[in-house]
Amino acid sequence: MSDESQPAELLRRGIASAKAGRKEEAREALLQVVKLDERNEQAWLWLSAVVDSNEEREICLENVLAINPDNGRARAGLEWLRQSSPPPEPSSPEPAPEEDRCPRCGAGVRASSSVCPQCNLPLIVACPACGEYAGVEESACPHCGETLGDFRQGPAYHLGMARRYLEHHAAERAQEALTRVEAEAADDASALAEVGALYEEAGLRSRAIATYERALEVAPHDPTLYAHLGAVYRQHGEPARALTLYQKAEELGSQDPAVTRELARLEMEAGDAQKAVSRLHPLLRKQPIDPHAVLLMGDALQKLGDRDAAVAHYRRAVQLAPGDSDVRRAAQANLAQMGAIPARDAGAAHRPHPGRRPGCVTIYAVLVIVGALLGILGALALGALYASGRQAFQQALLEQSMAGLIDLDQFAPYVQISIGVSLVSGLINLAIGIGLWMLKNWARIAVIVLSTLAFIAGLVQVAATTGLMRGAAGSSGFSGLPLPLLGGLIAGFVVQALIIFWFLVNRDAFD
Structure with missing residues (x-):
């Protein structure tokens, strides 16, 4: 904040706090103003309204007159103080500066007023974010920059303020703003419906019911209002009243699926499951992928x-x-309760579901794809190396007169088979990796099958290696596999088993 703007901001804060009756905050801000600017006429005048003693008030008013001898308010206040013996404590001690005007209706208002007596507009509002006061004409809080809105929007302005108060857990201030909306929009059903919804959000269900009922008096043929009021009554523990209201919404032509679902739920709770089924069938024909309706149908059945x-x-x-x-x-x-799935799966919300790739699958897929690409590149490099190396080796044999001693063509099939196997293996692994990335179930099955085969092959290889080492040891005896080798083999088998197990139990993660 610049040196020039700081006194002005402090003065604004001090006046707003004084109007709101927060004398200590006002006094602190105004004292800072006069400390920074000793000739600030307004600061001295307002300070006279928030100091504690008449002696201090007299000093403040004398300073005002020293700055501006023509200030009639200060002169009148000073004369009143000197003539009073002992000076009575005024009910509103501040000598008001010149009369202000309401920014909405233009009516004259006392500078100490916080509400316009003509149109009931609050002249100061509390910022939802920082709690500091600002003039209602301010579109943003001068203290923190929070957007306040445009008071000229009327009820919409107060609704916006109420929402922001609720967002900042200022329920009392939100209720004050909503009360103003009710007063200013008494004939606006949509505004009253929004007020009811905000009362409901604030936990004031009795106020929400009263507001919705007022909205219905204004718009008695609006099905949405009946549905909203039915929802509040249901939460209020009055299902019979809620059922009547939902039925009225349906009579008035409501097309909201939530109304149909709630009617079915209430009918089912009242013991008429067959009626709930009959009500849900048309809805499921129109919206077969509505999980709420499908669940309700399951309950009714x-x-x-x-x-x-x-x-x-x-x-x-x-x-x-x-x-x-x-x-x-x-x-x-419900499936677990009916024995259709194991009970341990009933709370399986932690399990992945289609469309959301678990982190371990992402990592595994990336490793498979990278390994496959390296395998393909390795096979291609081996082919290129063999072709270039074969020509160089043949040239060396010719130079040494040894061309007939070694037949390089006899190695070609083995090299070609090796390259072909590497390429096919790399392409298969690449396809599996991409399938895992896309959560394809065939890729999950391929991982299980290949990992199982690799596990079995590993066991066979360990058994064969152990047999060879035992035979080589002969009479000297075989003490077992070396510990480093044994530890590596066990770790490899454990990882392989975990991979197989994870892909077996997490079927729901794949399409």
């Missing part, structure tokens, strides 16, 4: 005793719902 159909719907809900959702967890819990 289970209540009707149709176990197979219920299990099918629960499995479908698991497939459709995200892995960390309440729907998926509820469906898995």
Whole structure:
């Protein structure tokens, strides 16, 4: 903050705090102003309103007159102080500066007023972010820069302030702002509906119900309002009232799937599962991939005793719902309760689901792809090296008159087979790596099969090596494999077994 702007900011803060009745904060800010600028007329005048004693007030007013002898407010205040013996404590001690005007309706307001008496506009507002006060005409907080909005938007301005107060956990201030919206938008059903939603968010359900009911008086044929009010009554523990309101929303032509779902849920809770099934069938024909509706259908079918159909719907809900959702967890819990899946899988929200690649799969896929590319490049390099080396070797044999002694063509098939195997192996591994990256189930199966074969081949190789070493030892005796070799083999087998196990149990991670 520049030296020039600091006194102005402090003065603004001091006046706002004084208007809000926060005398200590106002006094602290205004004292800093006069310390920085001894001839600040407004600072001395406002300071006279927040000091503790009449002697201090007199000093402040004398300083105002020293700066501006024509200041009538200061002169009148000083005369009043000197004539009073003992001076009574005024109910509003500050001598108001010149009369202000409401920025919205233009009515005259006392400088000490915090609300316009004509249009009820708050003249100062608390910043949702820092809590400091600012004039209502400020579009941004002068202290922290938080956006405050444009008061000329009327109810929308107060709604925005209420939302930001709730975001910053200032429930009382949010309630004050919502009360202003109710007063200014008494005939605006949509504004009242937003007020009701914010009351609900703040946990003030009784206020939310009252506001929605007022909105229905304004717009009695709005199905959305009945649905909102039904949701509040349901959360308020009044299912019968909620059912009536949802039915009214449906009568008025609501197309919201949530209304249909809630009606089915309430009917099922009331003991009419068959009615819930009949209600959900049309919805699922229109929206077959709605996991909430599929789960509800499973619940209703289970209540009707149709176990197979219920299990099918629960499995479908698991497939459709995200892995960390309440729907998926509820469906898995129901499947476990019905014995359709192991109980340990009921809380498997931690398991990966299609579309979200686990980190270990990403790492493994990258390693497989990199290994495959290196294998392919190695095979191609071996082919190039063999071709160039063969020509150089033949030339050397000719120079040494030994061309007939060694037939290089007899090695060609072995080299070609080696290159071909390396290329095929590299391409297969590359395909598997890409498949793992794309979460393809065939790649998971390929990893399980190849890893199992490698595990078995490793065991066979260890057995064969052990037999050779025992035979070579002969009568001297065989004390076993060297410890470093044995430790490496065990570590390799453990890693291979873990890979096989992980890909076996995490089927749900792959498409």
